[in-house]
Amino acid sequence: MRIEAAVSRAGEAHPTIEALDLEEPRAGEVRVRVAAAGICHTDLYCHAGLGVPIPMPIVLGHEGAGIIEALGGGVRELAVGDHVVLSGASCGRCPKCLAGRPTYCRDAMKLSFGGARADGSSPLSQRGEPVHGMFFGQSSFATHLIAPERSAVKVAKDLPLHRLGPLGCGMITGAGSVLEAFRVAPGQSIVIFGVGSVGLAAVMAARIAGAPSIVAVDVSAERLRLAGELGATHTLRFDATTAGVLREIERDGFIFSFNTTNVAEVFTLAVECLAMEGTAGFVTRPRGGWTPNMATLLACGRKLQGILGGGAAPQRFIPLLLDYWGQGRFPFERLIEEFPFERIGEAWEACAQGAVVKPVLVMPPSEA
Ligand SMILES: [Zn+2]
Numbered sequence: 001m002r003i004e005a006a007v008s009r010a011g012e013a014h015p016t017i018e019a020l021d022l023e024e025p026r027a028g029e030v031r032v033r034v035a036a037a038g039i040c041h042t043d044l045y046c047h048a049g050l051g052v053p054i055p056m057p058i059v060l061g062h063e064g065a066g067i068i069e070a071l072g073g074g075v076r077e078l079a080v081g082d083h084v085v086l087s088g089a090s091c092g093r094c095p096k097c098l099a100g101r102p103t104y105c106r107d108a109m110k111l112s113f114g115g116a117r118a119d120g121s122s123p124l125s126q127r128g129e130p131v132h133g134m135f136f137g138q139s140s141f142a143t144h145l146i147a148p149e150r151s152a153v154k155v156a157k158d159l160p161l162h163r164l165g166p167l168g169c170g171m172i173t174g175a176g177s178v179l180e181a182f183r184v185a186p187g188q189s190i191v192i193f194g195v196g197s198v199g200l201a202a203v204m205a206a207r208i209a210g211a212p213s214i215v216a217v218d219v220s221a222e223r224l225r226l227a228g229e230l231g232a233t234h235t236l237r238f239d240a241t242t243a244g245v246l247r248e249i250e251r252d253g254f255i256f257s258f259n260t261t262n263v264a265e266v267f268t269l270a271v272e273c274l275a276m277e278g279t280a281g282f283v284t285r286p287r288g289g290w291t292p293n294m295a296t297l298l299a300c301g302r303k304l305q306g307i308l309g310g311g312a313a314p315q316r317f318i319p320l321l322l323d324y325w326g327q328g329r330f331p332f333e334r335l336i337e338e339f340p341f342e343r344i345g346e347a348w349e350a351c352a353q354g355a356v357v358k359p360v361l362v363m364p365p366s367e368a
């Protein structure tokens with residue numbers, strides 16, 4: 001079928017909307033009419049050629065939500081008309097997938113960034129020329145997409161579907177890191193460096209977990225104010241005094257630090273502010289490299305923990321986040337600003353500049 005999709009081409013400032021052809025879903029796949037899709041910094045980095053290398057041209061987007069329109073063969077758990085949130089792709093057969101830990105699937109990187117299905121094919125083309133797709137198993141900057149059944153998490157039809165896409169990456173990454181990867185328990189303190197969408201999701205989750213000290217550190221006064229409203233007990237503007245202030249708040253150090261930034265200096269602070277046997281989690285790589293102080297890691301029994309997708313299984317964790325949302329404990333809609341799909345350039349810029357915490361592209365209504 002003919003669809004509209006925002007195509008990333010090398011050297012362009014942002015993806016631009018073009019007409020593409022989308023294959024019918026194959027066995028184990030579904031076709032989704034996209035309601036809306038969030039923009040994540042991973043999309044920005046990949047488009048600019050700064051993240052994990054990806055083939056171009058490609059359709060990015062990995063925070064899609066929509067309605068199932070067609071089923072490939074053998075799909076049993078989903079039906080036409082179901083509302084779904086799309087999350088990362090995984091093989092379903094490797095040891096981590098079988099253990100319910102699909103973010104650490106052995107094929108996760110290839111299935112997320114390879115621009116194709118596992119067999120190398122893409123469901124997207126333009127005038128007979130292939131266009132890369134299946135970004136994180138979805139490529140949701142489009143009116144329609146093909147996704148593996150495994151990536152589509154069914155949600156209730158009375159929920160505001162056009163706002164649910166960010167649950168698939170930004171929200172699951174921040175909240176999953178706190179609740180699944182760290183398993184923060186009541187009484188355990190946490191400091192969160194960088195309160196964009198991932199950091200703010202972590203703030204809300206830390207409050208759910210019962211952390212007594214939830215310290216948000218950022219350079220933006222606006223975001224710190226929002227962090228305070230969402231549950232941070234302390235908000236600190238990052239500067240040369242931050243290390244000292246953190247010591248005043250938790251004399252023995254924090255049990256957990258969660259770093260959403262790529263700033264080498266913050267990586268150092270995120271380890272130095274820890275208590276004995278504390279854990280420093282991080283979700284992106286330090287820009288320009290960074291060398292940890294092995295002596296203090298050793299002497300203090302501290303841990304550095306990389307976390308992908310919050311370490312959470314989307315099929316189990318996204319419904320849990322929606323339960324918290326229903327109870328008013330996870331008001332992630334406060335991070336969202338909606339843009340019509342055709343204003344993707346403006347939304348892209350707003351995301352890059354940090355003017356909007358979580359831009360969400362709302363697709364045009366179906367003509368059918
Ligand atoms: Zn993302």
Ligand SMILES: [Zn+2]
Pocket residue numbers: 090091092093094095096097098102104105106107
């Ligand atoms: Zn796997």
